[in-house]
Amino acid sequence: MSPTASITAPPSPTLTREQIEAVIASLQPVQRIMIRLLLLPFMTPSSDDIFFMARERTEPAMRSGGNIATAFGGNTAIRREKINGVPKDWIDSVGNRALLYQSQLRENLGRLNLLAAFFQDYLAGLQPELDSMEQLLATECEMGQESLDDLRAQARLAPLTYALKKLAARADKQEVEDEDYRRERLSLEYQAHLRRRDRFKKRLDQARVERQAVLLTSLSDEFLAEVWGLAVGPIRNRRVKSIQAYLSALATALHASPDQASMTAAVNAGIGPKLSGGSLNEGFSSKPVDLCGDLWSLTVQALAAELMAPVASKPCSHPGGEMKSLTVKLRDLATYGLGEDEEVKIWAQTLQCPNCVTTLRTAQQKSGLLDRQADVVLAQVKTRTAMPRKETPAEVLAKPKDAPEETGIALEERLRPWLGDDAGETGGRGSQTWW
Numbered sequence: 498m499s500p501t502a503s504i505t506a507p508p509s510p511t512l513t514r515e516q517i518e519a520v521i522a523s524l525q526p527v528q529r530i531m532i533r534l535l536l537l538p539f540m541t542p543s544s545d546d547i548f549f550m551a552r553e554r555t556e557p558a559m560r561s562g563g564n565i566a567t568a569f570g571g572n573t574a575i576r577r578e579k580i581n582g583v584p585k586d587w588i589d590s591v592g593n594r595a596l597l598y599q600s601q602l603r604e605n606l607g608r609l610n611l612l613a614a615f616f617q618d619y620l621a622g623l624q625p626e627l628d629s630m631e632q633l634l635a636t637e638c639e640m641g642q643e644s645l646d647d648l649r650a651q652a653r654l655a656p657l658t659y660a661l662k663k664l665a666a667r668a669d670k671q672e673v674e675d676e677d678y679r680r681e682r683l684s685l686e687y688q689a690h691l692r693r694r695d696r697f698k699k700r701l702d703q704a705r706v707e708r709q710a711v712l713l714t715s716l717s718d719e720f721l722a723e724v725w726g727l728a729v730g731p732i733r734n735r736r737v738k739s740i741q742a743y744l745s746a747l748a749t750a751l752h753a754s755p756d757q758a759s760m761t762a763a764v765n766a767g768i769g770p771k772l773s774g775g776s777l778n779e780g781f782s783s784k785p786v787d788l789c790g791d792l793w794s795l796t797v798q799a800l801a802a803e804l805m806a807p808v809a810s811k812p813c814s815h816p817g818g819e820m821k822s823l824t825v826k827l828r829d830l831a832t833y834g835l836g837e838d839e840e841v842k843i844w845a846q847t848l849q850c851p852n853c854v855t856t857l858r859t860a861q862q863k864s865g866l867l868d869r870q871a872d873v874v875l876a877q878v879k880t881r882t883a884m885p886r887k888e889t890p891a892e893v894l895a896k897p898k899d900a901p902e903e904t905g906i907a908l909e910e911r912l913r914p915w916l917g918d919d920a921g922e923t924g925g926r927g928s929q930t931w932w
Contacts, residue, residue, distance in 0.1 A: 512799040520746045524739070531739035534595070534724060535715040538602040539800035542595050548580070551587040554726035587726075594724045598716065607805060608851045609708040611858045616701035619831070622866040623694055626833065629875040630687040633882070638680040652688035653695075658838050661685050668885055675884040682882040689837065712797050740793070747792050813853060815846040827853060831860040 521532050530546045542550075578585045634640045634648075664681050667673045673681075716724075722732045741760055748754065817823055826843055829835040847853035869877075 512795050514800065514803065516750065517747075517796055517799065520743065520750055523746055524742055527735055528739040528742045530725075531721075531735050532743050534721055535736070535740070536797070536800060537595070537599050537716060538606055539797075539803070541599065542592075547588055547592045547595065548583060550725050551591045552583050554587050554591070591724065591726065598720060598724065602716075603805060604851050606708075606711060606801075608849075608854050609704055609711060610805070611851075611854045612704045612848075613701065613708060615831075615854070615858045615861055616697055616704060618861055618867055619697050620694060620701065622861075622869075623690060623697075623833065625869065625871060625874045626878060627687070627690050627694070629871070629878045630683055630690065632875065633879060634680075634683050634687065638676075638683060640680075648684055648688055649691060652691040655685075655688050657685055657689050657692070658836060661836075673884075678884045679882055683878075686878075686882065690833070692837065693833065712801055713794060744792050747796070751792070753792065811852060813850050815850055817846075823847075823853075824856060827856045828860040831857050832864050832866060 521529055524532065526546075526549055530542060530549060533540045533542050533546060580588060631645065634645060660681075664673070664678070664685065668678055718729050718733045718736065721736065722729045725732060744760060813819065813823075823843065826835055826839060827847065830840055830843075847857075
């Protein structure tokens with residue numbers, strides 16, 4: 498959608514949910530239901546809408562439940578339960594399908610919202626780490642600006658994982674001095690953080706592009722036909738006419754002047770792939786979708802700005818999702834403690850998992866990394882990059898020889914009320930009988 502093909506509206510019009518719902522309520526029933534289905538992540542069809550769609554299930558292939566009158570050997574005494582002449586199983590089928598798609602749409606949008614927030618805070622918390630490392634490299638390691646520039650230039654292709662393992666082995670054998678170890682460790686972590694920043698900047702841009710595309714698209718005609726129980730052709734005609742009627746009514750309420758070109762652009766913006774399977778437009782473009790000032794985009798933005806209720810978490814469906822080690826790795830990832838090689842292994846499968854994204858965001862918020870002061874970050878980096886020292890194991894103190902006897906005496910004293918004072922009479926120690 499280009500900026501030139503937008504509905505003429507007042508400068509920066511402010512839409513509210515009340516205004517949008519009032520305009521939708523003024524439409525005809527078919528148009529009202531269609532707009533609510535197009536805005537399904539933010540609006541739930543009413544019971545009247547569900548009943549209206551179930552009553553219109555005239556397509557034989559769309560009917561659910563079969564013919565009950567002939568289901569059991571032609572027993573005409575068995576009749577389908579009806580509500581105002583509409584079979585109840587038709588009503589349940591339409592309502593369940595709408596709620597199923599709504600939950601999937603909200604889950605996907607919630608995942609993208611969490612990802613965008615996670616990436617923003619991740620980059621915000623990473624910058625103080627980089628500043629502290631640059632300060633330590635310039636002061637304690639006495640690196641000049643030219644050396645720092647070389648580190649930045651070589652960060653992209655440096656074999657960091659191998660270099661860190663090799664440095665750790667040298668430190669374990671005490672083959673490196675303290676100052677050299679700090680310099681090498683700081684340099685390697687500095688380059689690793691630079692690569693993290695580049696990766697997560699790209700991921701933030703991708704999440705924003707996908708979120709904009711999801712916001713400005715709706716259920717495709719195939720999914721709308723599946724919910725409504727009609728063929729794709731009638732659904733397409735109703736969608737186009739419903740969006741035009743909604744935009745005209747909204748433009749009148751806002752004293753705008755829509756034209757045919759802007760109407761066509763808004764109608765095209767109301768279709769797209771929000772669910773996998775059955776859509777002709779799979780995937781998303783790598784370029785951001787323009788959030789223009791047309792009334793359809795403004796409607797979506799106004800509804801999306803409201804705080805959505807969190808979707809109930811579901812178990813991970815990808816391989817390894819139930820393993821505790823994955824949870825530990827996600828927490829390390831959120832706190833900059835996971836290596837690049839491990840991150841690459843788990844990122845592709847956890848990116849699309851709402852449960853894993855929720856775990857990432859929760860671990861990030863609980864870590865308190867964004868609340869750290871600069872001096873605290875500097876001290877933590879300095880401690881983390883210091884030369885490791887092997888701790889001398891503490892000597893195990895030998896127990897006194899009489900310790901078992903004292904323990905036994907103490908135990909006997911505690912049990913004396915049950916053993917009795919006279920061991921021979923009560924069956925205690927020294928007794929010859931068990932009674």
